[in-house]
Amino acid sequence: MSPRAEHLDYVDLVRVLTVGLVIGMHVLVLSPFAHGVAIGALIVVFHVSREVFFLLTAFVLTHSTVRRPRWPRFWRRRYLLVAVPYLLWTVVYFFADGGPYSLTAFRTELLTGTARYHLYFLLVSMQIYLVWPLVRALIAATRRHHAALLAFAVAFQLVFALAVQQQWDLGALSGWVHAPDAWLPSYLGYVLAGALAGAHRDRLVAWTRAHTARVLGGCAAAVALGVTVYWGQVSLAGQSPPQAAIVFQPVVVVESFAVAWAFLAIGLLWTARGTPGRHLVGLTSDASFGVYLLHPLVLQYLLAAVALAGPGADPAPDAVVLPVLVLGVVPLVYLVSVLVTALARRTPVSLALTGRPRRNRAAVARPALVPTGGTP
Template sequence: MSGDSPALHPERSAAAEDSVAASDTAAKPRSSQRHLYEIDVLRILTFVCVIGVHTTSHTAGPDDVGLYMLLDLMHFTREVFFALTAFVLVYSFLARPVPMRKFWPKRFLLVGVPYVAWSAIYVVAGYLHHPTGSVGDLVLKFVVTTLTGSAWYHLYFLLVTMQVYLLVPVIVWLVRRTRGKHWLLLLGALAVQAGLMAWYHYGQSSYSWYGDWAKQIVFTYSFFVIAGAVAADHAAQFLTWVRTHRALIGWLVLASAAIMLGMYWVEVLVGHHSFYGAGTPMQPVMILWGVAVGIGFLAIGTWWADRRKAGSVTARVVDLASDRSFGIFLSHPMVIWILLWVGDDWLERTVPTPWLTLVTYVLVIIGAVLITEVARRTPLSLALTGRRYKARPRGAQSGGPGAATQAPRVGSPADGSVTEPAPHDGSPVSSKA
């Protein structure tokens, strides 16, 4: 799980910053933004599916066709999250430009520190469970897997997210330069992603370097990154369209789901893939489904945002879930691992399928929430949850969701703010793959 991180040349950074800043001034960017509660709901719903993907892929039996069809429908998550990341980044940047010399250090601190910390945790945990090699071998494994995003099956997403951060000046430049012709930009990005996915799924890429590193390379998700950025440039019109076409979007989601399931059975019956292999996220049809379900979740988000009552229990719960989601994402595979393997397969031997999937899902959410809540109250909060630790004032309520009703702080990667994207895993890839 690695990828070539597309780095910008250091000697060009200053020029790029000056160019972006000058363009921002000329464009008279928006000076204020409301919090997009629509995005909170989109993030939470997609995150729910991330946990669903990982629990299902680890608990489905070889003949659980229904679970594998469900897994196929949940494999959109990486695409939607990369679109979400690009949307929030560009939307925020257009309103409040930040020089790259300030943007990059802050972003890499809030994402890079948890990435390195959890890479170490997962590598050490694996070693403790099955000790092999020397301490030197363990250190080497940590270095290699951290550089390649392969310390655990979900951490590559952060590696790709950091590639997106590196490319922010290029993405913003492309969006500005192609205004009035964004359809051409989208078409080009679609051709790149569809071509790469077709090569991966139908070609011989599985026997080449791309087959090994496909999911760790940002260009594999070109269309969704560009689509999110373009949507941010047309945010007002885009969200208005979603609000006024919810019924149509619902029908489009159903039609796309039918196409997805139809292609699933084509892969099984004609392509002779396994029930699991037929639902791989790395296939061109996933682009259609990712767009449909992403907009569908956003439509639900607009419905919620239009009816949200500040200070209500539901509003506080949604705010808290969005706030905690990055930490839960980072830790939930550890809970899966402990439940299914460290415990000598006790859960699998006790609970039959398909109930095993449901029970595991609930236990994983509970365990990951507990880990995140504890971590948020310690100086290790930044490393374990991506959020800076803030000591609670004496007398403040502990653990209540009321704190989430405050305006999100800029610089928190896991908040729901439009000014800072929350990195979440879109990857449903199981360690079984």
């Protein structure tokens, strides 16, 4: 058995920040308020959460398999920690939708990850695990050409995002372009880039520490570019805010790499300052996969409670709605999800509910890096 990989504290903070983006994006998209231009602008920024998680998944997998594991054991462990929660939560969300219920509908949702809008991530994660030995072999075989491989990864992701945004007719591949969410090739560039980052982790970390201001400034510029492109699509091209804020578009690719790098820089700053609040960050990171699985249910019941409160008033402007959603609803959904997940971690069904083995009272708060890789 390969020894357990060194724990990377900064990954905990990156995971916590990215889950916050996931929840924020879902709160904005599903809020009962009309999507104004400002809400759409924030959505196009928050959309980077899925791409950051795929980068993080590959980064962490590269680190945790630096000493080649026994692949059958690797697959058994990974699929136990992801496939079991996927099956359970597919059942939960299938019934939470309120019907109509049929075996055919359930089978379709199980195979496509559509029982709820976020379950595609688990399907893609399982595909990554399946081909991970090939990814590692590719990284090893191209060790003298990693710059070219990185360039290919970024170029592929940009072109594919454009193909989805413009709905290109690619013949037999058109079905993939029209429904890209649950397929690993849709995120191939991020997986390769994350694996390359993991392979050059020491150099990447050293450069990022030395150029933190550049990294954060580059992120700010990328976010500004994303918002500018979004504004142009709404104001000049006449697109609706939801249409202009779709996730598969080239500018989101630029934002995703920039935000992921900025999160790494923030994580490194945090460790350089002695990891303040480490216990809380560790607990939240440890609960992150469970939070990812649970938060749509929390949000569903919260929205149902709002609907029961009475008929809606006239739509409020974005200047009023956005602070309430981002500073009020997002932290509330995050907090409730963390607390429920922490409780579930102490039950016999912890693995099925949270993707983590049951936590005993003597467990260390800091999570192990290996079990769920870069998953939320």
